[in-house]
Structure formats: C-alpha cells, structure tokens
Amino acid sequence: MKWHEVKEQAAGEKRLLLLWYIYKILGKNIVKFIVFFVTFFALLGAKKIKESSKKYLKIIGQKDSFFNVYKHCLSYSFALVDRMEIFSDNFSPNKIEFANEESRAQLFDDLAKEKGMFFICNHIGNIDVMRALMLSNAKNNCKGVCVFLAKEQCKIFNSFIAKITTEQPILLYPVEDIDINTSIEIKEKLDNNFVVFMAGDRTSKNSINFETDFLNHKVDFPLGTFKFAQMMEVPTYFISALKEKNDKYKLHLKKFYPEETKKETLEKMKKEFVMFTEKMVELAPFQFYHFYDMFKD
DSSP states (O other): OOOOGGGGGOHHHHHHHHHHHHHHHHHHHHHHHHHHHHHHHHHHHHHHHHHHHHHHHHTTOOOOOOOHHHHHHHHHHHHHHHHHHTTTOOOOOGGEEESOHHHHHHHHHHHHHHEEEEEEEEEEEOOOHHHHHHHHGGGGGGOOOEEEEEEHHHHHHHHHHHTTTTOEEEEEEEEGGGOHHHHHHHHHHHHHTTTEEEESSOOOOOOOOEEETTTTEEEEHHHHHHHHHHHHHSOEEEEEEEETTTTTTTEEEEEEEOSSSSEEEEEEEHHHHHHHHHHHEEEEEEEEBOSSSOOOO
C-alpha cells in the first residue's frame, strides 16, 4: 500500500469544520481532549496504519508497542489541530523559533532581496507553521504562499479555507497535475515574491521516483520535486518544523547551494535532502508522519 492509497480521514473537511466550531466555542484544550480519545478509538480499527507504524518504530530502534504506535498517531492528530488553527489564521507566530540564528539571518536576507523562494519540506513535524510565519511577518516581503498537496487534500483545505473566510493568500496546487502551465504560473508567482512549498519525501501515483538509502532501507523519493525546484532558479531551502515540549515549534533550515552543472546539482540536492530528513527523524522520531509502508526491505 502506497501513501496515495491511504485516506487521511482525520483531515476530512467535515471533521475539520466540526473541530473548528468546537475550537471557536470551547477553545483549543477541549479540542485536544476530544482528539485524545478519537485517535485511540480510530486506531483500534486501523490495521494497516498500525502495521506501518510498528515497522517504522522497529527501524528507528523503538519498541513497537501499542502505546508507542498510539503516541505516534496522537502526535499526528495534534499536528492536525495546529494545522486547522494555522489555516484559520489563529496561530501565533510567537510559538515559532529557529533552530539557529545563522539560518534565520540567512533566510530573511534572501527574502529581503524580493525574489521568491522554494522550500523542499518533508512530512516530519508540521510545515504549516512556516507558512504561518511567512504570512505574518511584514518584514519578509512575502506576497503569498503556494503549496503543493495531494489532489484530495487540495479539495479539503480549499473548501475549509473558503468556509472559515480566512484572508490568507494561500494557493493550493495538486501535485498530481503539474504540467508546463503549472510551471509557468509558479515561476510568475516566484518572480512576484511568493514562496513555494513542495514535499520531497512523498510520491504521487504517476510520478517519477528515485531510489535512495534512507534509515538503512531502500525508499522511493519523488525525483520531480528536485527537478522542479532546480528549474525555478530561486533560493532553495530544506525545511522541517518540529514541535517542542513547550508547545512551540522549532524551524530547522538548510540552504542548498547548486553545483556547476545541472546533473551535479540534482545529485547533490537529492543526497543532501535525504541526509537532512534522516537528521530530522533522529531529532523527532514520533513526528514522522508516514502512515504507510514506504520501506522496501
């Protein structure tokens, strides 16, 4: 079973709207309390998700107990609550900090040049907090955010955003439908100081992948993400947003520097992204949100 065959039911539009109304009336703590029990009972019948989580936990040296699987899934559920809060424009940027000052200074220096930026993210932690930061800080000159998601997720979040009447300039694109027109449109957005987010660790149904050694196992990563980023010719960063114990998020950034040739640049980008992602797994093993069997051996 591949990731695109897994229905992310927890992120359905009706569930998001229900949580949103509860959040508005009773607050975030009540929402998290409800999610605590919903996740437990949902997990009881989620056989494939449990199997995938157990396999991943074994790979990283954790016990594959029900408690750890639940901890893994609950972390994802809480991230969805934060995600809902971000898309509804209710997430405070004061909850976001950078892992180191050098990367923060480098990022804002690039943003000050008024040229777009390409972020290659992974499904570790909650990258939506970075989008919130980009749109909340007037000093960074960001005009808007372009996000590539699975087609079904695009429908869900586009509808959710419309119904909560947020004013955030977030444009969602289905990753399955990238073509020459998409490339031209994204390039125009970048030229107008938009920022683009695209995952480098999930493949779509018809995408071209490359096989890599990840956590000492063979895994397919989407080659198209790296070719697309290379084609845009703007500053490119690898990024993860990891949740801390104090309910804040810490941003981990790594700027990518191209080589002389396109082939060398592509190979370097692939290698450095895999190394970056492995490091993020080591820092936050229970925030690795791949609930499908991505490991080949």
